[in-house]
Structure formats: structure tokens, C-alpha cells
Amino acid sequence: MRYVVILAGGSGTRLWPLSRKGMPKQLLPLINGKSLLRLAFERSLALAPAQRILIVTGAAHAAEVAVQLPELPASNILGEPTGRDSLNAVAWAAAVLHATDPDAVIAHVTADHLIEPVETLTAVIETAFDLVEAEPRALVTLGVVPTSAHTGYGYLHRGAEIPGVPGAHQVVEFAEKPAAEVAEQYLASGEYWWNAGMFIWRADTLLEQLRLLLPDTYASVLALAAEPHRISEIFPRLFKTSVDYAVMEPVSAGRGSATVLAVALPVSWRDVGGFSSLAEILPADEAGNATSGTVTARESSGNVVLNAADGSLIALLGVDDLVVVRTADITMVTRRDRTEQIKDLVAAVTATFGDRFA
Amino acid sequence: MRYVVILAGGSGTRLWPLSRKGMPKQLLPLINGKSLLRLAFERSLALAPAQRILIVTGAAHAAEVAVQLPELPASNILGEPTGRDSLNAVAWAAAVLHATDPDAVIAHVTADHLIEPVETLTAVIETAFDLVEAEPRALVTLGVVPTSAHTGYGYLHRGAEIPGVPGAHQVVEFAEKPAAEVAEQYLASGEYWWNAGMFIWRADTLLEQLRLLLPDTYASVLALAAEPHRISEIFPRLFKTSVDYAVMEPVSAGRGSATVLAVALPVSWRDVGGFSSLAEILPADEAGNATSGTVTARESSGNVVLNAADGSLIALLGVDDLVVVRTADITMVTRRDRTEQIKDLVAAVTATFGDRFA
Numbered sequence: 001m002r003y004v005v006i007l008a009g010g011s012g013t014r015l016w017p018l019s020r021k022g023m024p025k026q027l028l029p030l031i032n033g034k035s036l037l038r039l040a041f042e043r044s045l046a047l048a049p050a051q052r053i054l055i056v057t058g059a060a061h062a063a064e065v066a067v068q069l070p071e072l073p074a075s076n077i078l079g080e081p082t083g084r085d086s087l088n089a090v091a092w093a094a095a096v097l098h099a100t101d102p103d104a105v106i107a108h109v110t111a112d113h114l115i116e117p118v119e120t121l122t123a124v125i126e127t128a129f130d131l132v133e134a135e136p137r138a139l140v141t142l143g144v145v146p147t148s149a150h151t152g153y154g155y156l157h158r159g160a161e162i163p164g165v166p167g168a169h170q171v172v173e174f175a176e177k178p179a180a181e182v183a184e185q186y187l188a189s190g191e192y193w194w195n196a197g198m199f200i201w202r203a204d205t206l207l208e209q210l211r212l213l214l215p216d217t218y219a220s221v222l223a224l225a226a227e228p229h230r231i232s233e234i235f236p237r238l239f240k241t242s243v244d245y246a247v248m249e250p251v252s253a254g255r256g257s258a259t260v261l262a263v264a265l266p267v268s269w270r271d272v273g274g275f276s277s278l279a280e281i282l283p284a285d286e287a288g289n290a291t292s293g294t295v296t297a298r299e300s301s302g303n304v305v306l307n308a309a310d311g312s313l314i315a316l317l318g319v320d321d322l323v324v325v326r327t328a329d330i331t332m333v334t335r336r337d338r339t340e341q342i343k344d345l346v347a348a349v350t351a352t353f354g355d356r357f358a
Numbered sequence: 359m360r361y362v363v364i365l366a367g368g369s370g371t372r373l374w375p376l377s378r379k380g381m382p383k384q385l386l387p388l389i390n391g392k393s394l395l396r397l398a399f400e401r402s403l404a405l406a407p408a409q410r411i412l413i414v415t416g417a418a419h420a421a422e423v424a425v426q427l428p429e430l431p432a433s434n435i436l437g438e439p440t441g442r443d444s445l446n447a448v449a450w451a452a453a454v455l456h457a458t459d460p461d462a463v464i465a466h467v468t469a470d471h472l473i474e475p476v477e478t479l480t481a482v483i484e485t486a487f488d489l490v491e492a493e494p495r496a497l498v499t500l501g502v503v504p505t506s507a508h509t510g511y512g513y514l515h516r517g518a519e520i521p522g523v524p525g526a527h528q529v530v531e532f533a534e535k536p537a538a539e540v541a542e543q544y545l546a547s548g549e550y551w552w553n554a555g556m557f558i559w560r561a562d563t564l565l566e567q568l569r570l571l572l573p574d575t576y577a578s579v580l581a582l583a584a585e586p587h588r589i590s591e592i593f594p595r596l597f598k599t600s601v602d603y604a605v606m607e608p609v610s611a612g613r614g615s616a617t618v619l620a621v622a623l624p625v626s627w628r629d630v631g632g633f634s635s636l637a638e639i640l641p642a643d644e645a646g647n648a649t650s651g652t653v654t655a656r657e658s659s660g661n662v663v664l665n666a667a668d669g670s671l672i673a674l675l676g677v678d679d680l681v682v683v684r685t686a687d688i689t690m691v692t693r694r695d696r697t698e699q700i701k702d703l704v705a706a707v708t709a710t711f712g713d714r715f716a
Contacts (some may be wrong), residue, residue: 017673296707299699310685313715315375317703318696319680324689329670331684332692338676341657345675349654357671 001052001101002129004044005093007197008037008057008065008111009083013346015337016273017330018308021358026111027064030272031281040111045140046122047107047129054097056079056089081235087097087246091210091217095225098203105132106206108199113268114281124265128200130300137258139209139251140200141171142265143193149183152245152271154195156262157186168261171252174244180299196265199243201258209247209256212241217246275323275339279304289316293326304336330357359410359459360487362402363451365555366395366415366423366469368439371704372632372697375688376666379716384469385422388630390637396426398469404480405465405487412455414447440594445604446596448557449568449575453583455591456497456561463490464564466557472628472639482623486558489526495616497567497609498558499529500623501551507541510629512553512602515544524673526619532602554623557601559616567605567614572597575604633681633697637662647674651684662694688715 008026019025026036034042037055044053050071057065059079066074078092097104099261107125115121128140143156154177159170174195178186186192210218217239224234252260271277279290282304289297293307293314300316304323307314314326323339325332334342350358366384377383384394392400395413402411408429415423417437424432436450448466455462465483475477486498501514512535517528532553536544544550568576575597582592610618629635636650640662647655651665651672658674662681665672672684681697683690692700708716 200375294711296703296710298703298706299696307689312689313707313711314689314691314706315703315715317690317692317699319691319693322677322691324691326684326689331665331670331672331682331689332675333672333677333680333682334675335677338657341675345656345673348656349671349673352654353652353671357673 001053001104002048003054003097003101003104003106004045004048005054005056005084005090005097005108006037006040006111007089007108008040008055008061009080009086009089010058010112012358013343015278016342016346017325017327017332017357018306020327021355022060022211022357023060023064024061025272027061030278031114035068036272037065037111039114040109041069043118043121044109046118047125051076051241054093056080056093058083071220081232083311083321084235085240085242086092086197086243087214087241088217088221088235090112090206090243091221091238092224094206095221098207099225102204104197104203105129106201106203108197110197112197112273113273114272116268116269120267121265124263125198125200127167128263131165131263132200132202135165135259135261136202137205138168138201138261139205139248140168140261142196142198142200142250143262144196145264145266146187146192146194146267147268149187150194150271151177151180151183153177154197154275155183155186155192156195157191158191158262160161162259162261165261168263171248171260171262173290174249174252193262193264194269195244196269198265205258206247209251209258212256213247230310264325274342275304275306275325276336278306279336282306302336303315359462361408361410361412361455361459361462361464362404362406363412363414363448363455363464363466364395364398364469365444365447365466366398366413367418367438367444367447368470370418370518371701373636373716374704375683375690375698376664379421379713382416382419383630384542385419385426388636389472393426394471394630395423395469397472398467399427401473401476401479402467404476405483407435410482412451413571414438414451416441418609436482439590441598442593443598444555444601445572445599446593448564448601449596450582452561452564453579454636456565456574460562462561463487464559464561466555470555470629471528472626472630474626478625479623482621482625483556483558485525486621489523489619489621490558490560493523493617493619494560495563496526496559497563497606497616497621498526498619498621499606500554500558500569501620501649502554502627503622503624504545504550504552505626507538507543507545508552508629509535509538510631511535512555513541514553516549516551516620516630520617520619523619526621529606529618529620530572532607532610547668551620551622552627553602555626556623563616564605567609567616570614572604572610588663632700633662633664634694635696636664640664660694 056078062079155175157173159172162168282290284290287301289303291305295305295314297316302321306325414436420437451680513533515531517530520526642648645659647661649663653663655674660679664683
């Protein structure tokens with residue numbers, strides 16, 4: 001059977017104070033009142049019924065996930081007591097699904113981006129499901145066809161097309177987020193895709209790679225699937241690492257028993273990671289102020305103004321190029337060119353006030 | 359008997375959104391948790407017991423005044439249904455006090471400024487009380503000895519000392535707020551004082567001037583004192599004008615039956631009218647940020663940051679010379695050099711949202 005596992009871990013401080021420890025970015029109602037997780041879930045329903053969709057998220061966010069996805073059975077939320085990076089999220093899901101369905105085929109999707117058209121994403125994943133069902137040893141990774149020399153994404157260096165599998169390529173290299181010059185070279189070469197962090201594989205094939213490459217992790221996730229009550233003992237001791245580093249790279253280099261395939265995902269792929277990217281998807285007034293919620297901007301231009309506090313007003317007079325955010329308990333004001341340092345601001349706030357405003 | 363009448367009318371939008379329609383500047387807890395009205399009341403207690411202190415304020419603010427001044431008998435609050443400028447405030451108070459005490463002597467004080475030392479103010483008013491008790495026909499006005507060429511105050515042009523009344527001067531002219539150059543000339547001449555808007559006189563002497571100069575107002579305030587229930591009929595029909603224009607100027611020109619005397623008030627006299635002047639009385643951090651309430655400012659300087667919303671945080675990152683104010687329902691952001699236009703911002707907000715945020 002086919003399953004979709006939505007990877008919705010991570011918190012992220014880049015949208016603070018909209019995002020908070022208890023309300024990470026992917027749960028915020030950013031897009032016409034819907035969260036990125038809700039949008040990912042709705043996309044996933046085109047691939048599998050709710051009963052076969054799992055969410056891997058922080059345990060602290062499980063309750064909010066259940067509220068936002070009322071169609072989802074409660075047991076389909078896997079709450080991580082602590083973040084152990086992407087490998088353990090996919091490994092845990094594989095072990096859980098394999099325990100009840102030895103033929104489980106899983107599409108791992110993310111909840112960090114706006115993706116259009118949805119139909120293309122669905123079609124590509126359907127094709128990848130077909131591919132994995134035909135080639136049980138395939139580990140498929142999706143590569144977004146890049147439209148810019150983005151320095152915020154990892155890249156896949158695409159190799160030769162796999163003989164007999166049209167559209168599927170070898171992967172020469174999994175490259176980290178590049179410097180601007182390097183990103184330009186990647187884009188110009190035509191040989192690189194953005195690493196979508198989306199995977200399609202059989203649960204048993206992934207588990208077999210773990211057994212070969214990371215036997216401790218393999219044993220731990222099997223134990224966790226069999227005895228879920230041991231989670232607080234087992235989970236924190238998992239080795240923290242990424243899928244790409246721990247599985248995809250060594251397997252593509254021949255150290256494993258599977259085949260890594262990269263498939264093109266020709267969609268519009270927009271990060272909603274920070275205020276600048278968020279501003280691009282918000283309506284703007286004639287002075288270029290991107291706003292959300294109740295806002296009055298007078299003789300002000302180029303601001304990003306987000307009012308998430310019901311019943312309140314943000315009023316600007318004579319200011320330009322600021323980011324102003326109001327929530328129920330925080331007002332944050334910075335410049336658009338300083339948003340990369342918001343994490344330092346959050347650290348300073350936490351140093352002073354503890355977790356109260358974190 | 360001696361009475362103190364605190365003139366606490368006016369609303370003012372220059373401190374919006376701290377000040378609001380229902381919470382004017384003089385009722386805000388700006389100074390170590392105390393309002394300017396509360397400070398004026400405490401100063402007045404050195405001159406008269408609470409039973410002989412009256413407050414003239416907007417009827418809409420009477421309840422808040424009662425909360426802030428629990429020592430005050432409720433009947434000592436005169437609530438104006440609509441603002442009719444300073445003449446009608448002092449005329450109403452004179453009529454009310456004269457009705458029960460024909461020998462009432464009144465000191466009118468304001469609640470708009472920070473005044474130090476308080477002892478000097480008290481001593482000057484005590485001296486003025488003595489003067490009026492010795493010279494029943496005197497109308498005494500106080501002039502603050504200026505320390506700068508302030509363009510935000512009216513000025514008194516001091517004339518010759520009154521023979522036989524040491525320290526009391528004639529007034530040559532009551533001058534409106536001057537242009538900067540004119541203010542410099544005033545300061546250089548040594549002949550001008552800031553018009554404090556504080557007066558000491560016998561109630562019957564003021565009423566007699568009204569009878570001579572403004573007989574309609576005279577009749578109206580006597581009727582109002584005799585039949586307080588007619589306030590909503592009488593008050594709005596009073597002719598709107600200032601004490602200086604309607605009484606002090608014509609009487610000092612000989613059109614009346616009293617003598618205008620100006621007495622020096624050698625105190626520190628600080629306006630708290632706008633955010634810039636408010637910033638001067640707030641503590642500042644080493645980067646020159648003047649703050650009130652819970653605030654974190656990182657790599658930011660010269661800002662005025664006022665957090666009046668309990669339990670909340672204002673966090674700044676990399677911004678300079680802004681004014682940032684957070685209240686329970688409004689966040690306002692402007693530049694320090696734009697605060698004079700806040701009234702226009704309030705007008706724009708009111709045009710959009712009605713009185714909701716006014």
C-alpha cells in the first residue's frame with residue numbers, strides 16, 4: 001500500500017515572533033488562514049486517504065497538528081520528544097508502517113514550501129510510486145528544477161539517466177547550501193536541481209539500508225515501532241543525522257544494497273522561511289507595504305507589516321523598509337535587511353526572559 | 359477659605375496611542391506609575407485639604423479621575439460635557455465655590471507639566487494667596503522664568519513692578535506661541551515669562567469681571583451653580599474662549615474693575631506633551647534608547663520605546679531613532695522626527711476604523 005509521511009519537524013526562529021517554540025512556522029496560518037502543514041496535508045490527500053497519511057512532528061506540537069488536521073486519525077501523528085534530524089524521522093516512520101504493512105511504499109513530503117502547480121507534484125510522486133513498485137530497490141529523491149541561483153537550498157548534482165528508467169537520474173553529489181558564486185555555476189551548468197528533501201521508497205528497502213549502514217539506528221527504530229511506550233528512552237539516544245548524509249550519499253556511492261534515483265520536480269517552489277519570502281506572497285499596497293491583518297500605513301513604504309493579534313491595529317507613520325510584527329504578547333520591529341539576525345534577537349530575549357517569549 | 363482648582367481638560371493626540379479619547383494625557387501613568395493629574399493633586403494637597411480641591415475635566419474622564427484620586431469627594435469633580443476652553447472652566451469653578459463660600463480664594467493650577475521643585479511652586483502660590491487676601495481686587499497670573507526660547511508656550515510680557523507689592527508686575531502683553539526668532543528675542547530681553555496658565559484670585563472678583571465683560575457667561579455659570587442638573591442645556595451654549603483673551607487682557611488694559619498682577623514662578627517646567635519630551639524624563643540605556651515597560655533593544659539606538667501592554671514584550675533589532683509604542687490594542691511605529699504628524703495618523707485611523715482606535 002502507498003503511504004504519505006509529512007515531515008513537519010523543526011521550529012525555526014526566522015519568523016519570530018509569529019513562530020514560537022510552541023507554534024513553529026509550518027503550523028502558522030500564513031496562507032489565506034491555512035498553515036503550510038494544512039496545505040501539505042491537502043496535497044497529500046491526492047495521493048492517499050487520511051488513514052494512510054502520517055505526520056512526524058515535535059511532540060510539543062502534536063496537539064496543534066491534531067486540531068489543524070481533524071480528518072487525521074490521532075495515532076497517525078508521530079511526536080518526536082526531541083529533534084533528531086531527518087534520518088530518524090524517516091526511519092521511525094518506515095519501522096512503524098513496515099510493522100503493519102510489509103509492502104508499505106512511502107512518499108516523504110515536506111511542509112516548508114509553497115508548491116505550484118499541485119497537480120505536477122502529485123503526478124511526479126505518482127510516477128515515483130510506480131517506479132518504486134517496479135524497482136523495489138530504488139530510493140527516489142526529488143529534485144526541483146531551479147529557477148534562480150538560490151543560496152538557501154541544498155542541491156543535487158544530477159548524473160546520467162538510468163538505463164531503462166526514463167526521467168530517473170543517478171546522483172553525483174549531494175551539495176550543501178552553496179555560496180552565491182557557486183550557486184550561479186550550478187544554475188548555469190544545468191546539471192543541478194534543488195534538493196527537495198522529498199523521498200519515495202519501500203519501507204523495507206530503507207530499513208535494509210539502515211541495517212547495513214547504521215545498525216544501531218535500525219535496531220532502535222524497530223524496537224520503537226514494537227514498543228512505542230519506550231519512546232522517551234529510545235528516541236533521545238538515536239544518532240542525529242540527515243537522510244542525505246547517512247543514507248542517500250553512501251548508497252549512491254555503492255555502499256548499500258539499493259539504487260538512488262533522482263527525478264525532476266518541475267514546479268514553482270517557494271520558501272516561506274523568512275519575512276522577505278513571506279512578503280512576496282502577501283498582498284502589497286501601492287507604496288509596496290506587504291501587510292497581513294489590521295494595519296494602517298501612512299507615508300510609509302516597503303514595509304512588511306504582520307498583525308497576528310486579533311482586534312488590534314498596527315499603525316505606521318513615515319517609516320520605510322521595516323518589518324513590524326505584532327502578536328498577542330510581542331511586538332517585533334527590525335529592518336528588512338536585518339531579518340537574518342532575528343535568531344540573535346531571540347537568543348537575547350531568551351537570555352533575559354527565559355522561555356517566556358521564546 | 360483657600361481652594362485649589364486643577365484644570366485637567368483637553369485630550370491631545372500627540373501621545374497616541376498611549377493617550378486615547380477615553381484616556382487623555384494627564385490621566386496616563388507616565389511618571390513612576392503616577393499620572394500628571396495625580397502629581398498635580400499631590401502638589402495641591404500642600405495648599406488645601408482634599409475637600410477644598412476641585413478638578414475640572416471632561417465628563418467622559420470623571421470616572422477615571424475618581425479612581426486616580428480616591429481621597430477626593432466625588433462632588434469635587436466638575437465634568438464638562440464638552441470642552442469650552444479655559445474661561446468657562448474657571449468661571450464655572452468660581453460660581454460653584456462662591457455659592458457656598460462668598461470669600462472663596464482660588465488657585466487654578468494645571469496638570470500638563472512636570473514641575474520642580476514642588477516646594478517653590480507651593481511657596482509662590484502661598485505668596486499669591488496672601489497677596490489676593492491683602493488686595494481683594496487682584497487677578498494674579500504666574501509666569502515661569504524661561505530657561506530656553508521655547509516655541510510651544512505662550513509668553514507674558516512683564517511690565518513695571520507694582521508699587522507697594524514687591525515681586526508683582528504689570529502685564530504689558532499676553533503673547534501667543536511665538537516663532538523661533540521671536541522666542542529668542544523674548545528670551546534675550548529678559549522681560550518675558552512663559553505663561554503658566556495658573557491663576558490666583560477671589561471667586562467674587564473673577565465673577566465681577568465676567569459680569570462687566572461677558573454678562574452672558576456670568577449669568578450662565580451662576581445658573582449652572584444654582585441648578586447643576588441643567589448642565590447639558592447650559593454648558594454647550596457657553597462662549598468658547600480663553601481666560602487670557604476674555605479676562606486677563608481686557609482687565610490689564612483697564613476694561614474691568616480689577617488689577618492684573620504677574621508673579622514669577624522660578625521652577626523647572628517641563629512639558630510632557632509629546633514623545634520627544636516624554637523621552638527626556640525616561641531612563642535611557644547606553645545606546646540612548648529611552649524605554650518604559652518590557653523592552654529588548656539589540657543593535658538599536660536613539661529609540662523611544664514605550665510598552666504599556668502588561669505581560670508583553672517589544673523587541674527591536676537594528677533600528678534607530680524610532681518611536682515604538684505598544685498598548686493593549688495598538689502598536690504605533692514612527693520616526694522621532696515625525697511625531698508632530700501623529701495627529702494626522704490618528705485622523706487616518708479614525709477615517710478607516712471610526713472611534714475604535716481613537
